Amino acid sequence: MNNTGRTIILIFCVLFCIACKTNDEIRFAFVTDVHIGRDKCDEDLKNTVDDINSMKDVDFVVVTGDIANFGADEELQQAKSILDKLNKKWYILPGNHDTKWSESGCSSFKRIFGTEHFEFKYGKYHFIGCGSGPEMRMGPGMVPYSEVLWLDSVMAKTAGEPVIYLNHYPINETLANWYKIIDILKKGNTQAILCGHGHKNQLLNFEGIPGVMGRANVRGKDETGGYNLVTIKSDSIFFAERTPGVETHEIWNRISLKNPVADDESYPRPSYDINQKYPEVKELWSLQDSSDIVSGMAVTDSFCFYTNTRGEIVALNINSGNLLWKYQTAGKIFSTPAYSNKMLVTASTDGSVYCLEASSGKLIWKVVTSKPIVASPVIDEEVVYMGSSEGKMSALSLADGTLIWENTTLQGFIETQPLVDDIHIYFGTWGGYFYALNKVDGTIDWQWKSMKGQLYSPAACTPVSAHGKIFIVDPERYTTAFDAVSGKQIWRSNQYEGRESIGISEDKSLIYVKTMRDSVVALSTAANECKLEWAVNCEFGFELDPASAVEKEGVVFVPCDNGCIYALDRNSGQIIWIRKLSNALINPIYPLGNSQLLASTMDGEIIRLEYK
Incomplete structure (x- = not known):
């Protein structure tokens, strides 16, 4: 072989070595924000899967949340069928679109994908990822x-x-409990944090830990979607955007990996200083549950009843907070219990409606349905009205659970607690509808439909009534008044931009x-137009908590997603006091009278307060 031939071979070998990754390199596909259910997002995911399959140097794939656009079982199943075509190992975790609008109460993700988190080692690196919430309530994310x-x-x-x-959310104030996650990660040698949620490539920093947000897999205004190829080599991580079937773009970000060093810098944590301003508000007792609480309470003179995401129905002594009994179901519970005639009724994502003896927790009856239930019951005249994820509203006998009637013609699953008057049951669904059903037989007397789409459904709002009118707010940021009997729209206004919270x-x-x-x-409830009586700037910032304001003894209690309760004067709206209980969302508040109230937080605390 002549020198020219040897030179050509040598050049080819050098170029081949440059093109191929070395033995100590790791390369993986970083896919996020898939949003199956949105237009052409299934096509975008298929293109990404086909593209990854064509590359022999990709070791594995991570998919970091918002797999479905609406958290629907059908969307998750479709995503699973596409991802199953990957010829490489893949790991997945849920995002807020998978958990907030989940008809299954966040149970189908684990059933379909087998897990809600992952941990594996590749080379010398541990890859750890977990879910981010929020579960079933609009608000900041919360692991x-x-x-x-x-x-x-x-x-x-x-x-x-x-x-x-890896997480779907950035590990910052967009997560209610970001500081808990950061503190855990700092116990170990955390070299980098990868996230989605923001739909764009972005370099971030989480209290000294390098962070990277990846672009969404959805195409947006482009002709196709995309993802990131991540390469770890020579103690650095390189990020390059990939357009499926077209090209790998230039490296847009590099993170230098290093041994952990002591970080003496002080970073902000949630402040409770506001509580010092109002010393007249005192905690009588509190209880930290071993799970999250994503529901309201039922209360008697002796008992406080609540549910949690461990699937427990819990009874406390209302005066001391001591545990009296627990009843375990087979699924998470997002349903607020209802009390009547010494009986307690609630539902679980195991698909069952439970009626318990309030004093002991003994099961009286149980009705099994075909899908998880995330709605809350209401009891009226010995009848339990219960919505479900089957798109049904049912009337059950309080005495024994016997079915009186059911309406199976509704569009979308039911999340809220209905309002009942002498003639109708009123509620919204995640199919975009607001319904008024006849109490006698469950037939639809009137209905109203949002024109903006499923995500703007009046489904998380608990309606209220006065002067022959039904009032709701919806995610279109409108407040609407209907005639209770006919359903005629009396007025509709977006002047004040409420979302889901109305009291x-x-x-x-x-x-x-x-x-x-x-x-x-x-x-005003009497006016036939949107008439303002008073307004107050509480300075709570951007607010999403769907829990309603409630009034007792001339004080209006406003729960917020920043973990604060705002107490307002009923006549003027003036702030009387503020109490920060947590950094997590406040669930519906239960005023007890005599200047006391019960409250719970999404991160699992029950508190009894006294105020002056």
Whole structure:
């Protein structure tokens, strides 16, 4: 062989070595924000899967949340069928679109994909990822309590070896409990954090830990979607965007991996200083549950009843907070219990409606349905009205659970607690509808439909009534008044931009609408137009908590997703006091009278307060 031939072979070998990854390199596909159910997103995911399959140097794939656009079982199943075509190992975790609008109460993701988190080692690196919530309530993300415990346990086993952590959310204030996650990650050798949620490539920093947000797999205004190819080599991580079937773009980000060093910088944590301003508000007792609480309470003179995401129905002594009994179901519970005639009724994502003896927790009857239930019951005249994820509203006998009637013609699953009057049952669904059913036989007397789409359904709002009108707010940021009998729209206004939280005064002369930015407004129920009585700027910031304001003894209690309760004067709206209970969303508040109330937080605390 002549020198020219040897030179050509040598050049070819050098170029081949440059093109191929070395033995100590790791390369993986970083896919996020898939949104199956949105237009052409299934096609985008198929293109991504085909593209990854064509590359022999990709070791594995991570998919970091928002797999479905609406959290529907059908969307998750479709995503699974596409991802199953990958010829490489893949790992997946849920995002907020998979958990907030979940007809299964966040149970189908694990059933379909087999897990809600992952931990594996590749080369010398531990890859750890977990879910981010929020579960079933609009608000900031919040890593579920069970996931926090799991993360803490797996981090403890890494023994100082390098960790790359993945979540759907950035690990900052967009997560209610970001600081808990950061503190756990800092116990180990966390080298980088990868996330989605923002739909764009972005370099971030999480209290000294390098972070990277990946672009969404959805195409947006482009002709096709995309993802990131991530390469770890020579103690660096390189990120390059990939357009499926077209090209790998230039490296847009590099993270330098290094041994952990002591970080003496002080980073902000949630402040409770506001509580010092109002010393007249005192905690009588509190209880930290071992799970998240995503529902309201039922109360008697002796008992406080609540449910949790461990699937427990719990009874406490209302005076001391001591545990009286627990009843375990087979699924998470997002249903607020209802009490009547010494009986307690609620539902579980195991698909069952439960009626228990309130004093003992003994099962009286149980009705099994074909799908998980996330709705809350209401009891009226010895009848239990219960919505379900089957798109049904049922009337059951309180005495024994016997079916009186059911309506199976409704569009979309039911999340809320219905309103009942002498003639109708009123509620919204995640099919975009608001319904008024006849109490006698469950037939639809009237209905109203949102024109903006499923995500804007009036489904999480608990309606209120006064002066022959039904009032709702919806995610289109409108407040609407209907004639209770005919369903005729009396007025509809987006002047104050409420979303899902609406309450009513004790005398039913005012409705209280919590806006999405800082304010609470009181509107007249008697007027045939949107008439403002008062407004107050509470300065709570951007607000999404669907829990309603409630009035007792001239005080309006406003629960917010920043973990604060705002107490307002009923006549003027003036702030009387503020109490921060948590950094997590406040569930529906239960005023007890005599200047006391019960409240619970999404991260699992029950509190009894006294105020002056």
